[in-house]
Amino acid sequence: MNRLLKFDDSKALAFQRPSLTSVNEKDLSTMPVYDILCGKSAGLPFEYLMTDIYSGCLPIKSICYGNCSAAEYWINKGYNFGARHINNFDEALFRKSIEQLSPDQRWLRQGWVSDVSLSKKSWELLGPISDVLMEYNIHMVIITKVFTKPSVEVMRKLAANKTELRVSISAIDTKHEIERRFDSLADYRQEGGLSVPYLMSFKFSDEILRNNQELIVQKIVEDDYIGAEHPLRLSNDNAGLESAETERHFHPKFADQTWFGRLYEEVGNFILPPPTFLPADYTFDFLRYSDVQKANAQFRFNNLPTYKDLIEKNLIHNNTFDHASYDVK
Numbered sequence: 232m233n234r235l236l237k238f239d240d241s242k243a244l245a246f247q248r249p250s251l252t253s254v255n256e257k258d259l260s261t262m263p264v265y266d267i268l269c270g271k272s273a274g275l276p277f278e279y280l281m282t283d284i285y286s287g288c289l290p291i292k293s294i295c296y297g298n299c300s301a302a303e304y305w306i307n308k309g310y311n312f313g314a315r316h317i318n319n320f321d322e323a324l325f326r327k328s329i330e331q332l333s334p335d336q337r338w339l340r341q342g343w344v345s346d347v348s349l350s351k352k353s354w355e356l357l358g359p360i361s362d363v364l365m366e367y368n369i370h371m372v373i374i375t376k377v378f379t380k381p382s383v384e385v386m387r388k389l390a391a392n393k394t395e396l397r398v399s400i401s402a403i404d405t406k407h408e409i410e411r412r413f414d415s416l417a418d419y420r421q422e423g424g425l426s427v428p429y430l431m432s433f434k435f436s437d438e439i440l441r442n443n444q445e446l447i448v449q450k451i452v453e454d455d456y457i458g459a460e461h462p463l464r465l466s467n468d469n470a471g472l473e474s475a476e477t478e479r480h481f482h483p484k485f486a487d488q489t490w491f492g493r494l495y496e497e498v499g500n501f502i503l504p505p506p507t508f509l510p511a512d513y514t515f516d517f518l519r520y521s522d523v524q525k526a527n528a529q530f531r532f533n534n535l536p537t538y539k540d541l542i543e544k545n546l547i548h549n550n551t552f553d554h555a556s557y558d559v560k
């Protein structure tokens with residue numbers, strides 16, 4: 232049964248922030264262009280990061296759920312985040328930055344302040360990049376909303392180079408978006424790649440959105456995916472908060488954002504944590520949850536607090552929210 236037939240996106244457009252939509256993008260400067268590099272010695276805030284393929288991402292009216300901390304960061308600095316450019320890829324410089332990585336770093340995150348899926352051209356660039364990384368026994372964890380799908384050739388190359396494709400999904404996506412994202416997850420797994428639905432969960436009071444979120448979780452379980460949960464943070468001026476549970480929880484680090492922590496701890500498929508909690512030597516060899524069960528494999532990743540943890544004020548680790556702010560050099 233295709234559960235997504237019942238997905239109702241009539242509330243999706245409500246998620247906007249007046250403080251951002253009132254900004255005139257014509258008054259903002261062009262985004263700077265960077266070399267695509269890896270790790271802290273290249274100026275990135277964490278060793279596991281690589282520069283996004285794009286500098287900038289979507290215009291203000293289109294940013295995801297009206298709430299994107301990268302967009303807010305650049306707009307506050309006076310840059311037009313939506314007027315994006317592809318960053319420079321110089322293979323020699325890229326290799327030099329890999330050689331300066333900590334020797335135990337086995338994976339790199341692609342997609343932290345933009346999204347590689349903004350064009351076919353940027354997907355094409357990732358294929359050769361994954362080849363270079365494989366020479367150093369490093370794989371990518373791509374986080375994407377799949378605005379455009381990669382070609383079959385790019386998917387095959389990424390799968391052969393052990394790339395994890397993590398696709399962000401939410402109850403407040405449009406129907407078209409959620410279908411494309413699940414299609415992409417299925418296509419990539421078909422090519423032998425690790426496809427991970429990355430659920431941006433939230434406690435909704437609105438019946439339609441609660442139902443959408445349940446449909447997504449049921450689909451993850453029925454389609455036997457390995458999942459990950461990334462609780463959504465919404466700023467308190469986001470008009471969509473009318474659909475949030477009234478018993479609010481505020482983010483422990485960002486008091487102006489509503490956040491409920493993880494909600495699906497009991498669903499076994501949600502094995503993987505957000506990238507911040509992946510160890511430097513992270514690899515994952517299963518494509519299906521049933522294979523994890525058959526192998527009786529056990530994983531012990533640190534993870535974000537659950538809703539219950541928040542209620543009990545149990546934040547687990549001192550560095551739980553280090554990733555939630557960043558600066559770009």
Ligand code: SF4
Pocket residue numbers: 288289293294295298299300301302343344345346376
């Ligand atoms: S894809 Fe990511 S970077 Fe781009 S607007 Fe959405 S949340 Fe922001």
